[in-house]
Amino acid sequence: MFLRILILAVYLWIPGCLWATSNLALKLRVLNEVLLFVREKYVEEVDPSKLMDGAIEGMLERLDPHSEYQSPEERARMTEKLRGDYEGIGIAFEIRNGILTVISPIEGGPSYKLGIKAGDQIVKIDGKSAIGIKEREVFERLRGPKGTKVHVSIRRAGVDSLLEFTIVRDKIPIRSVPYAYILRPGVGYVRITRFGSRTGEELEAALDSLEAEGMEKLILDLRSNPGGLFTAAIDVAEKFLPSGSIVTYTKGRDPEVDEEYVAEAEPDEVHPYYPIIVLINHASASASEIVSGALQDWDRALIAGQRSFGKGLVQHQFALSDGGALLLT
Structure with a gap:
């Protein structure tokens, strides 16, 4: 089933408006045609949703550097960041060469209390490999309601075997006055x-x-x-x-x-x-x-x-x- 864009042309009988709305309707029709051609003829299969996200982002880039579209996931993360806390294991992290690496445990948080250190590499989460994990997946797998548990397997420099930690999630403050x-x-x-x-x-x-x-x-x-x-x-x-x-x-x-x-x-x-x-x-x-x-x-x-x-x-x-x-x- 092809994705269709509903085109609605509103004709206002004011000088200049009729042409403007007609031109906009034409541009929307062209966008719809381009989308369908890409869906049917492009060398690889594509996700129409991502194409539309790109179209929205491209439109806003024509305005100024600060107007932007936030996906539901991005909006949730931004709201969380501005709210000042979240529920999870309490680490600052970075994905280095496909490996989830702890930059620092947040002082007073559950990871800090268990002795997880900067430089630790989380290679398994609840027994499943975390190699090649994406940032979105980190939030999905490590964050969760306060009081719930998550098990991580950590590779630490100088230690031959993996270190196993069961972490009880807690509310983590995001301080703006550190x-x-x-x-x-x-x-x-x-x-x-x-x-x-x-x-x-x-x-x-x-x-x-x-x-x-x-x-x-x-x-x-x-x-x-x-x-x-x-x-x-x-x-x-x-x-x-x-x-x-x-x-x-x-x-x-x-x-x-x-x-x-x-x-x-x-x-x-x-x-x-x-x-x-x-x-x-x-x-x-x-x-x-x-x-x-x-x-x-x-x-x-x-x-x-x-x-x-x-x-x-x-x-x-x-x-x-x-x-x-x-x-x-």
Whole structure:
């Protein structure tokens, strides 16, 4: 059964619109013809679903570098990443030459507690070979509900036989504020690596702790922070700005997206007016630029480092019928 694309031409009796909609209908018809020719005549059998994904991605590439289509799987992983936790065995991994390799166990997680180490190679999962495993399969086979078990066989350098571990899955936090400490007397250092749903909460705890230790100056490190949730950037900025300060604003072709975002923290929620230095580099983007820009505009912080990435754009997320999402500038 051939995949068909439903073509609907809407004719609006406004000058120019009739031609535009007719031309669009023709292009959709051509796309349908190309798809059918590829299905029937291409030298190898192809997956029509992947072809359509490619067509969607190609269309969005014509817009800007940041508008994108997320498959249902990609959307789920992104949601998980921004939410701030997941349930699994707690490792950072990489597939090297087809072998699932542990980059590092997450401190405090189940793998860490069992003694799994950086460099360990997971060659079997529940008795089945993991050689040649794909990233998608890693998530499917190692992640699962808290309290469930998974058995892994590990090859470790210097050990002749495989090491066997039965791991009880647990909730694994994905921290966005991994480091916060007193650098020298009176000077605090806080590192933010991403902007997720818990970033504001984590930063608040870090600042309270450092202030209790006598912090009088702050270094806020946003280097190589690619951004994340727009709302998290507002939450971070308003910890240092008085209520009513404009953090940022959006403006687009659709007036409905034109909006000002204002700091709304109560006076007792704003942290003391101590000197702040914000560190950025070429890889500081999106939400990182919103925070650093707002603090600079209100003379609340000195920005140091390199020119940032320069992503002065915001993407709105639209849910799609296949479970995926459209991120549109």
